[in-house]
Amino acid sequence: MDIKLTKAEKIKILNAFDIYGIMQRILLREDKIDQDREHFWVIGLANNNRILFIELISLGTVNRALAEPMEVFSLALQKRAVKIILCHNHPSGELVPTEVDKDITDRLIQVGIIVNTEVLDHLIITTESYVSFKNMGLMEELAESTQYVPNYVLKERYKKEAAAMAQRKEKLEIARQMKAKGMDVETISEITGLTVEEVKKLRGKGK
Structure with a gap:
């Protein structure tokens, strides 16, 4: 589901806090309907880091949201986004990345390399706060992983x-x-x- 953005929300992203400012408002809006389920969004960026789109690609369970590469990258490729940021919420309020969160990010980083669409960051958010994989050093760590790197590569x-x-x-x-x-x-x-x-x-x- 494509999230409709106001003109004020189509900003140039400078850091994780900029994204959280927008995603917190979206989460508060969507929490009224599915407050006990994980939401997984993809934010597409232009080359100058301006937001092109925000897409809700998955509504999961209380502790897991699926993020298939085809769903994550299809709109990015259609709208010519050169970078994406991943974002999902934790209904529990915990802001600690799970092993599943890390695994999904690892996989999507590698797919992003193949389709030439960089995964810049992954945010876990609640209505109160957020954590950034990039700020934690996790993006750099996961980029070194070879778990999902094709054998020929x-x-x-x-x-x-x-x-x-x-x-x-x-x-x-x-x-x-x-x-x-x-x-x-x-x-x-x-x-x-x-x-x-x-x-x-x-x-x-x-x-």
């Missing part, structure tokens, strides 16, 4: 990492040989791309 990532390691090993060996021949540290750094400190730590062969 992991293989490509590992291949690139292996190539980078091999390239670095080669640079170190070249720098070591240059140093053994008496070349100055600054020149070696300039040629190899290694830092001066890295070159200084190298020992020439036989030394």
